[in-house]
Amino acid sequence: MAKTIFITGASRGFGRIWAEAFLERGDQVVVTSRKGSxxxxxxxxxxSAVLPLELDITNRAACFSALEKAKSHFGRVDVVINNAAMGVVGMVEELGEQESRDIIEANLFGTLWITQAALPILRAQGSxxxxxxxxxxxxxxxxSVGIYSASKFAVEGFSEALSLETKDMGIHVTIVEPNGFSTDFTASTIQSKPLPAYDQVRTALYSNPAMTESDTYGDPxxxxxxILKLVDATNPPLRLFLGKKALPLAKAVYxxxxxxxxxxxxxxxxxHGL
Structure with a gap:
């Protein structure tokens, strides 16, 4: 049976690729982007299988309105994909105030607002x-990715809690964790002003073979x-890596x-004291 999918950041990158994959197989897709472009x-x-919406995910009221439009237009929402995000590259000391606030607003709060807007709809459906x-x-x-990681660590934390809160409501939660892929994500990535004190750290980082191997970045x-297998799974996982590079490194880190x-x-x- 065809599903109704809601995807943020669908104008390019993963969002665009996944939207087209859903549409090609006959699903209905609500696609959003900040400027509608x-x-x-x-x-x-x-x-008519597509409902395009202009949406700034940092605007909480707009997120609730977008989900209501999706439900009103297609009658239900089966899958919500919080894909929209921004990146900031810079050592912790190099980070500016505004760019740091912006990435948390987009990656953490934007994801939270869409999630909150979707939950009443999914809960009422029971799925x-x-x-x-x-x-x-x-x-x-x-x-150099400290603030980006901070935003994603935060998403991981509230999403894991959410999975426990909704497990008896028929609502599944999956945290998707891609390793590096050759997308155009750099178009929404800000570079902080570099400090010479970290030049040696940068040189070591970007000369690491793991950053330069021919298969470092996967094919998006x-x-x-x-993703199609994931949304069709009867019992989807809480976490799913995308790509072959992440799990070996995660094992070593843990x-x-x-x-x-x-x-x-x-x-x-x-x-503990007791």
Missing amino acids: GLSELVEKYG GHILQLSSALGVYTFP KATAAA QQRLASWEEWNTVAIEA
Whole structure:
């Protein structure tokens, strides 16, 4: 049976690829973008199966209005994909105030507002699936992406809690964690003003073979089949990596974390005081 999908940030990148994959198989798709640009081609190609909406996800009232329009237009909403996001590249000391606030507004609060707007609809239906586009950088991090990781770590936290809150309501939550992909995400990525003090850190980072190997960045079009499988799953996972690079690194990072926690566990127990 055809599904009704709501996707933010659908004018390009993952959002556009996934929207077209859903439409090609006969689903109905609500596509949003901040300026509404890039959506007319979808309407021209897929006609009434597409509902294009201009949406600033940092505007909470607008998010609620968009979800209500989606439900009113198609009668229901089955899948909500929180894809829209922005990036900031810069060492922690280099980050400016406005760019730091902007990324939290978009990546954390924008995701939260859409989620809150969708929940009453999904709860009334007794079914639904929310996909939160996090990142492998929401599981681990590296120099120059601290504030981006912070925004995605936050999405991971509230989404995990949400999955526990809605597990008996027929609402599934999946946190999608892509490793690097060759999308045009850099178009919405801000570069902080670099400080010479971190030049050596930058040089080491960008000369790391893991950053320069030919298969470091995956093919974004290959993710479409995975997303279709995910939304069709009867029992979807809470978390799903996209790409082959993330899991090996996540395993190594968690091994280090566990080892450190174990090493300091005596101190932790002493701190309990009872």
